[in-house]
Amino acid sequence: MFGTARNNANTYATVGMETGVVAANPHKLIVMLFDGAKAAVTNAMQQMNNGETAAKGRAISQAIAIIDSGLRASLDKTAGGEIAVSLDALYEYMSNRLLMANLNNDPATLEEVSNLLSQLRDAWEAIGSPASAAPVQTISVQDPFMPRANSFVRA
Structure with a gap:
């Protein structure tokens, strides 16, 4: 009637992951793709x-899909230049290696x-850490109906 505990846990994990995706910034989304690909490889x-051949194949297919449709597809080779082209080649290499591992x-x-x-993933995480980010200037917001002195804030 209510389903198994495992199904409930899987549903809860899916909702948690979907909530994380909605709340994540683009940098965090890439980290999540790396985490997902790594989890799929570990599962494989x-x-x-x-000796679970079918399950191994599904896990490897999932890892390849994340690499190709997530990480590789997110590359902007025009804006990213040589780094994006190199990452594209590395992602292609990893997908091919996963295929060979399966076969x-x-x-x-x-x-x-x-x-x-x-x-x-570690490199991507390091470039997005708060220590490497430029300081953010905060601007206080005032009630638009309150009188104030004539001053302009330049960001």
């Missing part, structure tokens, strides 16, 4: 170790891609 490793049942290749995703 577990399924490979358990050859190779956990070492999954580990290689997992390490690449971790390094990229």
Whole structure:
């Protein structure tokens, strides 16, 4: 009647993830894509170790989809220049390696891609940390109906 505890937990996790996506800034969304791809690769490793071929294939397909349709698709090669082109090539390499890991049942290749995703995620996280961001100037907002002196705030 009410469903299993596992289904309820999955629903709760999905709602939490969707809420995180809605509330996230573009930088955080990329971090979430890295996290999702890494989680899918980790799942694929577990399924490979358990001999669950179909589940392994689904997890690898999910990782490839996140890399190709999320990370790769978000690149702006015009604005991003050489870095975006290099990332595009790296994402293509990772997708190809995941395909080969699936075909050859190779956990070492999954580990290689997992390490690449971790390094990229850590670098992306570092460039978006508050310590690396420029200081933000705050401007106080006053009630528009309250009298005030003639002064202009320039940002």
